[in-house]
Amino acid sequence: MASGPQANMRNNQAMKRHQVAVLALDGVVGLDLGTPAQVFGAARDGSNVRRYAVDTCTPTGGPVRSAARFTVLPDHGLELTEEADTVVVPGIHSGPPLTDGVLDPAVAAALVAAHERGARVVSICTGAFVLAAAGLLDDRPATTHWAHAERFRALFPRVKLDPDVLFIDDGDVLTSAGVAAGIDLCLHIVRRDHGSAVANRAARRCVVPPWREGGQAQYTEHPVPASGTTGTAPTREWALHRLGEPLTLGAMAAHARMSVRTFTRRFREETGASPARWLLQHRTDRARLLLETTDLGVDQVARQAGFGTAAALRQQFQAAIGVAPTAYRRTFRGHPPARNRV
Template sequence: MHRVGVLALDGVIPFELGIPSRIFGAARDSSGRPLYSVATCSLDGQPVRADADFELAVGHDASLLAGVDTVVIPPSHALGPVREDGVLPEALGRALAGVRPGTRMVAICTGTFVLAAAGLLDRRPATTHWRETERLRRLFTTVRVDPDVLFVDDGDVLTSAGAAAGVDLCLHIVRRDHGSAVADRVARACVVPPWRDGGQAQFVRRPVPDPATGGTAATRAWALERLGEPLTLVALAAHAGMSVRTLTRRLRDEVGTSPGQWLARQRVDRARHLLETTDWPVDLVAGRAGFGTGGVAARALPRGGRRLAADVPEDVPPGARAPRRPAQ
């Protein structure tokens, strides 16, 4: 069983603190056995003040972190020295020094500042809450800050944007560890989407679509039932009762991408799911996902089937071809 240790610091935000236990705790294998154990600690094993009108009792001190496979650091509003000066407090530095080499490190929201101050993000990509990305970039000039994404997976170090983006990151970890079928079951149990389109920029800049103008949700659901068919922009627009231009604008407002990107992403996800959960030949999977041939599907999916669909180029027309792998 994969062991997860969550470090609660004074001023911790309860919502984000509870995400690892809720998401990883819901992950089960096909026989119903838990796939993760989750334990929470503070630096000294004593209760911590929450960013609310209560304290939180924890079951462990920071020595817990030496024996886990993944360490998760939720955000705290008491990270003054780290967020203001980039300095890691001595007690926190000792706790992180006890983590075994090779342990997966995960930060939610401003927890990213802790990893950066510990030197774990030097010359690596990372993100944090959109309000804090400029501060992160200014304090830690060697960190490659991406302000527009919900989370960043850099192998053994993963970071997320604020609040609910921690759910997206933890679901991504489950998907990476155990496949999309398990992650989808977790998402269903927690009543959250298994994958959210778009990024932080969508929530910062885009207004909520006016319900009176009509949306694209029904058309997107209709398209998901027909991914194996040669869907076109014209067909999508006709189903929505909109012009192509209006459909494109509305869909971008709602999910943060063009219709072509959205459709290509759904096809990649469908192909990945079928490859993981069936023994169908590649050509059959390709046809059911709308790629046409196995060769096209192979170019769309990465080695291991985990290419992020957000890498789909902007100019891919719906149903035309699989996206090319971008230059790394």
């Protein structure tokens, strides 16, 4: 067994890991259940040290049946939520929260107690029904899978539901849309906790895009481009390598060999965002990464990220993140700033 200073350092780092409790209820969605362990488990620092410990619990500590007809056998009961720094509730495909808007009192009490002592509470997909049934979403902005929006509004009229976004970060309570949006939200949490470099490494391990903007539209009825047609993916890849250059809509459409109108329509179909919004988000993300990982001046960061001037970068940072670039860098070198909403 390893011993000595290095082993002690690793033990201390392990002790400091952020504890995530994943609360599985009957009817749990399999992908949602596995997402936190996969994404948070992939979040490691530059020394390959894991930043999170992820464990699964159920209301009784006993098995629950998943929506995919397999049984989940956990290691913990609700006591896990008493020590967790973050509690994640995956989506469910059945059960009283989804059908009647009610929740097992013991589960509701555990979630409320965790929130009241300062734990971050997160839902994926229809897990929002569970948080709402516990009263944790009253008078708050939240989202869930678009297909369940009508039912959600009927059951929980006090919640400020926005079914058109991928996820919402309301500080200590975060909610996401369905399926892959849970991955986006978990990566956002990693980015919020540990910065872009750790989040990007986690995304690379999971073989997923490192960033999709939370305000991006859910893919509700977007058609798949017909086979053989030319999409916008090559142009998006081209643009990502030229973020520091002037990139007009006309130039991007010309690269794709489309009219501006056709390019804009196909771009929105494929990404859920307009070209301008997509470009602004990637430039902001580039600026964040440069501020976190380099000592470049704000003017240089602005130019390399494509904002042109420090003033333009400051304006975007203030609007998107709520702080100035210098304050972001200063704060991030200790702990990254929380974002109230994406």
